[in-house]
Amino acid sequence: MIRNYLTIATRNLYRFKLYSFINIFGLAIGIAFFTLLLLLIRHELSYDVHHDNAEKIFRITKFVERNSVVEKTASVPFPFGPSAEKFFPEYVKSTVRIFNFQVPSHAISRDTLRFNEPGFYFADESFFEVFDYPLAIGDTALALNKPNFVILSHKAAIKYFGEENPIGKKIIYEDRYPLTVTGVFAEKDYASHFDFDFIASFSTLNNMELDTETLVNNWKWDPCWTYVLLKQGKSPEDLEFLLNKLANKNSPDSYGENVNIFLQPITEIHLYSDLDFELSANSDVKYVYIFAVIAILILVVATINFTNLSSAKSSYRAREVGIRKAIGADKYDLVKQFLVEFLFISLLAIILAFILVELLLPTISDIAGSELGFNKLDTQILFYSVVISGLVIGTLASLYPAYYLSRYQPSEVLGGSIMLGLKSKRFRGILVIVQFTITIFLLITTYVTGGQFSYFKNANLGFSHKNVIMLSVSNSQARFSYDSIKNELEKLPNVMKVTGVEEIPGIGYRIHDYLPSIAFTGDRKNWVFVPSIMVRPDFIETFDVKVVAGRDFDRTENDEYKGVIVNEKMVEFLGYDHPEMALGKQLRSRGGDEKIIGVVNNFNFESLHHEIKPFVLDMPSRKFQAFFTKYIAVKVHPEHRYEALGDLKTVWSQFMPNRNFEYFFLSDKLQKMYFKERKLVRVSVYFSFVSILLACLGLFGLSSFIVDMRKKEIAIRKAIGTTNWSVVWLLLREFLLLVGLAVLIAWPLSYFVMENWLRSFPYRMQMDFKVYVNTAVIVFLVTVITVSYHTLKAAFKEPTEALQA
């Protein structure tokens, strides 16, 4: 019997080619994009689950809060991990620290090969006790157990050693320390928040310039990402409590009691963590939900296409149903028959979907900014994803038409040669409305997310970054010769201003504590936390920050010790009505008694996701200025940026002959902060396009059926003298009405959703109602174009043909 069903299914597919094409292709697109989103979601959820003990691994994070300014760091001091292990052995099975001097890159060389490597880390010997990052070559028990050992990633091994076996060979760290390769990691086939190319043994640090004091007793500096492996059955909350006490006791008195320790499950880092000093920029679970919603919307649109076309086409099958019933088939036989038939169509769609997925995977991975390469994906998972989503969509889409078809009564359909009208018109209408509501919604989403993203890109941050080139010097000797470098740079024709900073303006800052004069009682409780960065002279001119009151830093005035500059928010925070009033007021820092010498405008010192807060610009004391000079910022001539870059490189190699030139344009870096929004824009552009495509395919098919059904009516109207154009209008009207209703539903819906989304940003674009008008116009135009092919064809046909039938 199945054979009979399939025979008739194939012959029907062949007979109604347009319908078949639209149904199969539409379904395939639906399946393919649904699958792609599933893969994306699965990828997002798969971070760090590959560790055997994933459930028991926690990262120690530290929150310090005062006057509602919270410093949230993903890393903790050197002694934290070892102390936790020492004092709480009943809870802690093992800990591991990861350290990288908090610098953006490390110089690694081998013979003539020399690169600045961002993925270089030191890790405790217990690395493999806690984590499971599989080795391709090497022994996990031995690879990190001695100083000057290093394990390379698969990628790094190829980069430095090509086809050679690197084991036992050496690479040079920062021109001074030879490290012996003791292992190579297997090619990466997992997702992790920790992405690395080199893991060197922690004991290597003992031979470097870090003093033992720092390594053992410094509870102030937080440079170590520290992970705990809990013992079986122990609750993280209990350990958290104990670690809190440990931290309170050991942290410096000035903030010890403000410290809070949180244990973060390793599997939640990628989607939930957004702290300072993350190992890598994490994603956000919000986007997983958004992808899931889009996946469901695409599924709905694809399902509706199938349902609508199949039920519209069903009148062509009514007679067959009647005959089969007269012969003695019952309802269930027919439901079975049509389910088999539709699943067969789904199967064809699944095959096509495979091809689509294979073609689209690279694009989607690229758009989503994840590395789900086809080769990296388990083909089995891919296979099941496509087949399962195909069957799910196929079944959902088949239920209604199968039920609908099986209901035809032989007494009604076998009577004569009457053409059956379109039944269930209202139901189909509702589905078209749903489809277009989704499409319009996605279009508006695209518009708004796109608008917000470009707002981010082009917003006036209150300082200029367009022509600023940043050189990273944090771990090189260059920072000790900062003044001579600045001197050399300023001699260059295209260099306009040079300064040095501790953090990248517009991206990062530190939290320092200050004692403002209004509360100057000596009571430690009144020290406040204020975001700030340490800068070298000429900061204000390099970044075109506006001085509202007072003056810029001046070398001759000993401002290193005596002067700070604050922003207007800080003036407000301190309780002064006017910037001028803040001038000369004391703002004691840990470095000494300082006074406010200037007030600058409120510029966005961190991403636009955050509102501008009180802020302090401070100059480091001479003793520490090298330590605080992590980047040299160079403002260059706007028309000669690239010439300037070449000159910078020359100066760089004079001062740092052994280190590769390392720079970035500040604007580029600033834009990268909005990578999540960018991802959202790209995904919604893609998927709203898919949704339009699907909806149009559906409408095209539907219009062909509807016109066919009404051809007799059209012919009669024309025979009695109706003009062609009023026939066109007659046919178009219905579709436009449906789309119009969809517009009316989609508008408030999108407004509500998008306003909510926008409201999560303190700085946001203005919602322009033109967006709504534009999307409606687009959708109406697309509808008219889609529907007019069949409509015009029908309207301009001579009526005789249809009337003779």
Add this chain to the structure above:
Amino acid sequence: MLLQLINVEKTYSNFGIETVALNDINLSVNQGEFVSIMGPSGCGKSSLLNIMGLLDKPTKGEVIFLGDKVSQSNSSKRAFLRRNHIGFVFQSFNLIEELTIYENIELPLMYLKVSASERKKRVGELMERLHIAHKSNYFPQQISGGQQQRAAVARALISKPNLILADEPTGNLDSARGQEVMEMLVELNEEGTSVVMVTHSSTAAEYSQRIIHLFDGQLVTENLKRVTN
């Protein structure tokens, strides 16, 4: 007795308009009978046939088929009885366009779950007998009306039903083809199958043993006659 209708009424209601198609019909068909139903257009012939063929339920009254009361049986029960005991022939042939002649005739046997080899044998024999074997692999639209109707008769016969219901089987055929079909029905009837046929043509009605006249949903007269002479 094969089939009996007792006080059967059929009312259609569409958009609130009620149409009485059949009114208090009492009628029985015996095993081996050949009955014609005649009457003007719209008098309820097809409605009557649909009820006799268990395709439709009467609004009121009882239908007794092979001793069972079936007027209110569910659709599966009625489908089961149709599958096993009733064959239909229609004016517009109603062959499934996407199936070949062979496949059309074979279809009832598939619902009866007859084995493939048995099906092949029975369909083959029947097609030989009705002289359409050479059209076995043609699709309905590729053969003449007469051949289509013969195929339709073959499909009605293939399950060896007790009752054949034919709604104007000759309506779309010229007189020669019509006569062929009528002769086939008579032959079947002589083999013991009951036939109930709706027709407008008195020539066709001549082949039957009994003619029922229907007017405005009511049974007018029953003419008992013998044709065999």
